[in-house]
Amino acid sequence: MSYLQGLRCQRCGHSLAPAPVHICPECLGPLELVYDFAAMKAELRRDAVEAGPPSMWRYRSLLPVGDAPVVDLGTGLTPLLRADNLGRALGLRNVYVKNDAVNPTSSFKDRPVGVAATLARAFGLDTLACASTGNLAASVAAHAARAGMRSVIFIPEDLEAAKITGTAVFGTNLIAVRGNYDAVNRLCAEAVDAYGWAFVNINLRPFYGEGSKTLAYETAEQLGWRAPDHVVAPIAGGSVLTRITAGFEELQRLGWIPETKVRVSGAQATGCNPVARAFAVGAERIQPVRPDTIAKSLAIGDPADGAYALAAIRRSGGACADVSDPEIVEGMRLLAETEGVFTETAGGVTVAVAKKLAHAGVLRPEETVVIYITGNGLKTLEALGAEVGPTATIAPRLEEIDRVLGSAAA
Numbered sequence: 001m002s003y004l005q006g007l008r009c010q011r012c013g014h015s016l017a018p019a020p021v022h023i024c025p026e027c028l029g030p031l032e033l034v035y036d037f038a039a040m041k042a043e044l045r046r047d048a049v050e051a052g053p054p055s056m057w058r059y060r061s062l063l064p065v066g067d068a069p070v071v072d073l074g075t076g077l078t079p080l081l082r083a084d085n086l087g088r089a090l091g092l093r094n095v096y097v098k099n100d101a102v103n104p105t106s107s108f109k110d111r112p113v114g115v116a117a118t119l120a121r122a123f124g125l126d127t128l129a130c131a132s133t134g135n136l137a138a139s140v141a142a143h144a145a146r147a148g149m150r151s152v153i154f155i156p157e158d159l160e161a162a163k164i165t166g167t168a169v170f171g172t173n174l175i176a177v178r179g180n181y182d183a184v185n186r187l188c189a190e191a192v193d194a195y196g197w198a199f200v201n202i203n204l205r206p207f208y209g210e211g212s213k214t215l216a217y218e219t220a221e222q223l224g225w226r227a228p229d230h231v232v233a234p235i236a237g238g239s240v241l242t243r244i245t246a247g248f249e250e251l252q253r254l255g256w257i258p259e260t261k262v263r264v265s266g267a268q269a270t271g272c273n274p275v276a277r278a279f280a281v282g283a284e285r286i287q288p289v290r291p292d293t294i295a296k297s298l299a300i301g302d303p304a305d306g307a308y309a310l311a312a313i314r315r316s317g318g319a320c321a322d323v324s325d326p327e328i329v330e331g332m333r334l335l336a337e338t339e340g341v342f343t344e345t346a347g348g349v350t351v352a353v354a355k356k357l358a359h360a361g362v363l364r365p366e367e368t369v370v371i372y373i374t375g376n377g378l379k380t381l382e383a384l385g386a387e388v389g390p391t392a393t394i395a396p397r398l399e400e401i402d403r404v405l406g407s408a409a410a
């Protein structure tokens with residue numbers, strides 16, 4: 001498969017040929033992908049990317065898919081919006097919002113799933129599966145439908161209605177589990193061994209993560225082939241933040257963007273803050289928590305890549321912070337009212353943490369800051385409740401408009 005050489009254990013260095021495995025057979029450490037970087041640097045060119053399709057697949061030569069036919073829903077190349085109104089509210093001069101809520105299934109998960117589904121098919125597996133906090137479910141079900149594969153999806157039973165309907169509609173096997181995400185994930189880890197399905201975020205996890213690097217590639221290209229100074233990204237399992245960081249590092253190694261030290265900051269909900277807490281107390285290890293937050297898509301109490309996310313944040317000179325449920329709703333409203341972007345609770349977390357870090361001086365006024373908006377507000381209407389609704393209900397008479405709007409009518 002072109003530049004992909006194989007898998008390597010991040011703990012003991014043991015190597016393996018590409019296969020649907022995520023744990024080292026020698027020491028049970030996590031596996032990562034190894035590429036022939038020298039060949040990539042010698043052979044790949046930025047202008048070939050620019051001439052590619054208007055989707056994440058313009059970067060396919062940097063992804064571990066080789067010549068395999070990709071499972072393509074048209075994901076990616078989402079807007080990078082210059083956000084001056086939000087910037088003013090935060091006291092920052094160069095803020096951008098990467099709006100990944102507008103992907104085919106309305107979250108960034110279409111990126112990692114596009115890669116994982118492509119590899120699952122290339123490995124000859126016929127069933128796509130996942131343990132999901134909500135958005136992964138819809139993305140896996142949609143990609144399976146598109147690829148003509150069977151899918152089996154496990155979710156905690158208390159997810160938002162739109163995430164359940166928005167998954168079931170693809171004709172999947174959707175299994176709600178009585179328990180939180182961490183319980184669902186433990187069950188699925190057992191199911192990998194029992195059934196041999198392609199669990200995108202378990203046995204295909206090393207491949208899955210790579211899709212999220214396209215968030216960094218696109219950002220750099222959209223900024224005119226340079227990295228931002230500082231990014232803010234949400235953390236659930238810790239994969240997307242880690243892969244965004246890796247994506248910028250890779251472009252620098254390829255010589256496609258100038259050397260920049262990209263500071264990376266992480267965002268969590270106070271009701272599920274294992275990484276933010278470890279950051280605050282200076283701990284090396286992540287202490288698992290029991291999640292209780294409206295940001296259900298971030299409710300992973302025992303994050304698989306939490307330690308890597310924490311290390312990436314510290315190494316970069318960024319920070320990790322958490323925000324309460326009311327602050328999350330405020331964050332959703334702030335982004336909607338300043339920039340016209342409706343994000344789900346996870347995006348509310350990211351915006352509210354950006355605000356907190358701006359006030360603390362961690363995000364600096366002159367830095368080019370990119371805030372990653374990873375999911376769509378239509379999926380978590382419950383979070384806004386009755387707080388957001390009609391300004392008034394009137395009879396169809398002209399004078400009624402004056403009555404309810406008062407001076408705002410003029």
Ligand SMILES: *Cc1c(COP(=O)(O)O)cnc(C)c1O
Pocket residue numbers: 107108109133134135136234235236237238239240241297298344346347374375376
């Ligand atoms: C899954 C998810 C995240 C976090 O992803 P990880 O890679 O698990 O850290 C962030 N935002 C949204 C909307 C998600 O669905």
Ligand SMILES: [Zn+2]
Pocket residue numbers: 009010011012013014024025026027028029
């Ligand atoms: Zn090992």
